Amino acid sequence: MNASSPASPDRVPLSACIITFNEADRIADCIASLAFCDEIVVVDSHSTDATVEIAQRLGARVLLRPFDGFRSQKQFAVDQCMHDWVLCLDADERVDATLRGAIEAERGRGFGDAAGFRFARLSEYFGKFLRHGNAYPDRVLRLFDRRRGGWRGTREVHEAASVDGAVRTLRGDLVHHPYRSLEQQLQKTQRYARMMAQHDFARGKRATLGKLIVSPAWRFWRGYLLRGGFRDGWHGLVYAYVRANYVRQKTIMLWLLQNGQAP
Template identity: 85%
Template sequence: MPLSACIIAFNEADRIGDCIASLAFCDEVVVVDSHSTDATVAIATSMGARVLQRPFDGFRSQKQFAIEQAAHDWVLCLDADERVSDVLRTSIEAARATGFDGAAGYRFARLSEYFGKFLRHGNAYPDRVLRLFDRRRGGWRGQREVHEAASVDGAVRTLAGDLIHHPYRSLEQQLLKTQRYARMMAEHDHARGKRATLAKLVLSPAWRFWRGYLLRGGFLDGWHGLVYAYVRANYVRQKAVMLWLLQNGQPVTTPER
């Protein structure tokens, strides 16, 4: 069963090589690049990937475009900061050997590295994602361009092994990234008539922290788990504040002069 790997990227010269190397078992690798200014394209091309350029207009749209360009109907979708572990590769190849056995898609756990340690508890893990699927029966659907998720019509099965994730180069990058995501989500919710309430402003961040850090055992990851839980709670706070401002007619970005 032929399999295409699809990656979206922008200025990922330090990570794209490891990502593509982990996909050596796929029949092709398609990289959709958003006009990187570093060596991302050169590295991907040198490793045999087919690189396409497309202006970025949203994570979901970019990923849907990528699978539409694939040569094969079964696709494996990764971000440039992800790579397939050896155990997951074995699981994928076993499913592939059966012709994917009537399933429409497969999900698997994502294991995130956080400042030198892999997080195995709390809200960070297992973080199962649907990334291997038959594009004829699904894809990156819906209207939300951030926190996008693939969906399929048909049976979804779970594979053993982890998708290794290296999401942040620094705390500064994480804070900037979560702020951007919070704004995009607030704008998405506002456009669809959702409202922020005083309860959401006050209680939702606290609940996100205590659910992940205590109820789901985030404290077992030591100080890494504490910092992760705190930053994620702050994301919830930022999203609620931005939605509150939008519904009260206030901008959340600096107006152009």
């Protein structure tokens, strides 16, 4: 079924939504993995590359909206969908064959009594899929009935959907290609660290010397040793180290904010 064809009368109609900004190299694969959906909505933050043209050519309905936060952008996308059951992806994610089959099976049953479904996210990291540590299974709630939930709350980074009702877990993976390069990852984590520090500071959370020392170390050893990140070889080592550094950056920025300094 193409991106905008009408829903079959004997199954629950399903919308997919994606938020984008300069994703010309990745949006086609994302949309292709959503071919089983009845419509695909793309909310684009005024990309300067060919993202919009590619998405439209592949049958998606594209809306332009200035970016004001990940959560707000995703909830806007959900609100624009034609159907109440929605599947939310980022442009760097794809639904694998097993997950598609699981979604289709639940769809054939009318999604039962569930308000939403979660599934594992499998991340590719410089040529290798990480299957251990803090990286996997990294289950995310991305398929839900918008009448009973959505992208709620006030946190605009590390946002998460939530629903009122039962959440089931599906087989299969949401295949994730999060970073084009190490430099891009470092820039991305620094941006997220700043946004999280600002969010935590606004909520009254404060950094301590103990957290500054202990929290990054705990993040590394929990993921690399306790959760088996070492089993992913040097990829797992680099991933664990960069993620620990994210915690360090976030804590330092929070420390600066509480002492009247701009991060």
